[in-house]
Amino acid sequence: MSENGSTELAESENKKEERMSTKHLTRREFIRGAALTGAGLVVAACAPAPTPPPPQVVKETVVVAGTPQIVEKIITPTPVPTAVPTKAAVKDKIVVGMSRPLSGPLAQIGDSAFKPIYETWVKEVNDAGGIQVKELNKKLPIELKVYDDKSDVGTMTRLTEKLIVEDKVDFLWPGCGTSFIFAQAPIANKYGYVLVTAEGGATSIKDMLPSLPYVFVTLSFSDWYQLPVFADLMAEKGAKTAFIAYIADLHGIEYSGVAGIEFPKKGINILGVKSLPPDIKDLSPVIKEAKASNADIFCCFAYPDQIMPATGTSMELGYNPKAWLGGPGVNFGFYATTFGPAIEGVMGFTTFSAKQSATAKALADKLYTGKPRELQDWWGHPLYWAGLEMWKQAIEKAGTLNQEKIRDVLTKEHFNTVLGDTWFVNGLLAKESHTGEIGQWQKDQFEVVGPKNKATAALVYPKPAWPTK
Amino acid sequence: MNRVRVSLKQLLWLGLLGVVLILFGLGPRYAPMYTIILLTAIFMYIILTLSWVIFSGPTGYVSLAPAAFFGVGIYTSAILGKALPLLIVVAVGGLASSCLALFAGGLTLRLKGIYFAIFTFGLVELIKNLLLWWEIHFTGTRGRFVIVVDYATVYYVMFAILVVLILTAYLIRRSKFGLALQSIGDNEQAAAHIGINVTALKVVTFAVSAFFTGAAGAIMATRWTYIDPYIAFNPLFSFMPVLMAIFGGLGQFYGPIIGATIFGYLEELLITRFPYYYMLLFGTIMVVAILYLPNGLVGLIQKVTARLRVLARSQPAPAATSEAK
């Protein structure tokens, strides 16, 4: 925007000419412009809905208590269509709508977590003809309707409402990420749409669930029931001290908070806690401090973007605590492909291993055979899959596409899924159904080491030192 | 310009305007719910763009602070939403943003051009990171829930903000202030020499433009349900108004409005119809628009209307009123 002195005069002359026509903004022009735009907007508004349907009486008088709970005081009369459409058209498919981050920073999670699951699962179900709906006396295949919310919460809420209100999808599948769940759950609940979540889950959602009867959370998390199991394992091996690095957001705060409660219970002293800003590039100061503290256990409660450099830096600096626990990141196949055999002994969160049962192996084969190793996710994938299975079985058991009835089935009944006997307790997937909580990389396999009764291998403690080339 | 004589043409336009206003007012009663929701989002884009243009248009100071003002509005809503009535919250959101603008504007008096732009951008990131750190270490909050407001109310409030904004923008542009702002844009030193209080004018206009952005943020937050510093202070909301304004064209008053509308609608179309290619298509359209429509959509419209006029003139027309433009 800087101008050279010599050309300034000439330019200001030109600009003056330009300005003469624009500055004298007459009333006429203004009104014309505004009217034009207004008319344009009206046309645009009319375009997507050529036949405006009768007014939708959705009285949403919602009252909020002081805490983050959304309680409905006035229950609305029939919100949006439930199952069977009023049109004469025969129902020949189940339309499932989703707002997913197909672009933007969350795409990396969505693409590797829920997407491979639902794609494989839907194909499997449709190949078998679809879901049996008793009341219509036939099997209906599933049709997916996916929108890109650009990893933006505001867009996601708007698209969720579009799916429910305009596209009138039969069912809603979840958005990606804990904060997205927080934003989406009240909406799904308000319109009476069952929402079985996939990626995301946090302690704080436990408080919300009672007021959100339509929402069901599948993913395991800190105190449900990972960290208590971890603390047990560590205490048993005689670990006495820990150093925690956590990412400065909901996830990290929660995990570090829960650790702060569970660890001391089992006699583990926390020597240091460091918060990492999400954009941190260089973790060496934190690792060095952890090293200096000489703690037995090192915990990194963050995301792949931090856990990978944390691992790398630990290797570079030769930091070898007796136990190295990492959050989301360690449980993915790309952790192994990135670091190779060096990860021997690193611990993380998990749910299953192909060794545990025939069904587990079948699932692993279905999802991972013939595909690049990076896509493996030993923590989330079985839970999301189980969630979908429960959803399908609930529809079949309820015999209808009516959300309320399906909700009731999901709330009360047990289901047989890839995890075995699975059910929801207060909206959360029962921890007894979890076939694993803590995992450890041993000989290039992510073994389940805790809880003991579900373990596929014994915990190796202390962790072998990083290899030095 | 002869203000007294009201021509038939002006009456017709005024009538059209009135009809448009009534149509929008009746929207929630007769239009499908999602259309209203989408319109609310488009209104928000227009507000962001037009309020940006109020300051950055005439003065030439490219501001990348809209995200900061928007975020302040969002946070106001999150913090005060449960305690105060909605309209007050919206107004407070706007005022808080104005205060931020006054503060930031006051600081950056001497910065010009690219430095001003980068500074305002830094402001967004600074507030975001500071707020995150503060929330973790002092208030212990992990995200906030915003009160829920029904879609029709949000629509009306947003529409009201938009109308007031358009009026304000028009009045500023038509008044002495607009003239003064323009002269600051042309040659700030000369403007100071002829007695314009450049400092005060810049800061005040900056604050005025921030007010609307903040108010829009405050009301929009109620649609988002859940927010945290990263969601509220998203740098993308700083770039978007600039893009939309230039896309629309800065020459005419209605340029930014058209730019924002088309932009918003285009985005909606792309994320729903072509979800996996949204960025590619969007980016391509942007590049093509910049390369072939250097004056934005306004330039395109002007070319088209000029051509239409030539066509009209080439036909034998009885006593056509000379349009000396």
Added chain:
Amino acid sequence: MIQVLDVVIAGLLLGGLYALIAMGLSLQYGVARVLNVSHGEFIMLGGMTTWMLYSGFHINPLLAVAICGPGAFLLGFILHRTMFKRLLALSASPGIFESNSMLASFGLLFIIQNIAFMIWGPEIRGYSYLAFPVDLGGALFGANRLVTLGFAIAIGLAFYTFLARTRMGKAIRAAAQDPVTAGLLGVDINLVLALCFGFGAAMASIAGVLISISYPVNATMGLEYTIIAIIVVVLGGLGSIPGSFIGGFVLGIVGSIVTSIEPGLALVAYYVIFMLLLLVKPTGILGR
């Protein structure tokens, strides 16, 4: 307590990367006057290509420098000759060109990112190379980072020599100072501008290669590096290439110091310093 030297050296290691990134942007903005918001995308392309080459074909990342650098140069050169040259012709004033080119580069950002998604998917990728400690006088540093620093310094010095000694380098400096006069004196301005843009892209790409050695990469990593580049460029002085080089190291050290005290405030510190600098000495450390 962590030794001061330890912190400083850690800062230098990071600073080397910053310096490289910033130099590229400085070239593009200082000479070609394009505030290239898609700068980070070239970094991303370099990083992702390296990953692909390493995990798919076991090509040494340092060798990938030789592949990615020229490749990016070509891409940048072509982009300038087609897109930005046209913009230059269309724009009525330098100010308008700057804003238009910034917007065009924004569109480019979207396009490149989506193409990257289509090729590699958005998942995070990484590989481990030279991840073992090296003892420097009692303090430990990662070998990979030391190599990165070495490369960054080498490239920086090489480029600086190029600017100072060669004819083309002088032409570039002339064009940076006064394009019109340079043109009058026989410098093919269009060629120079395109070359600079290409060099800027090449440097970004090489930086991406080096980043991928120590950090994970993914298709959305670009924007945060662009932001850092902008900060460093302003810190060093807009238009001064040596300034960006030094500015990168300064920022790296500052970041390192703050991270060792309170990591949560590292980014806050960046921005506070950045903004203070703008208020006090906007022309930066070595700016003109």
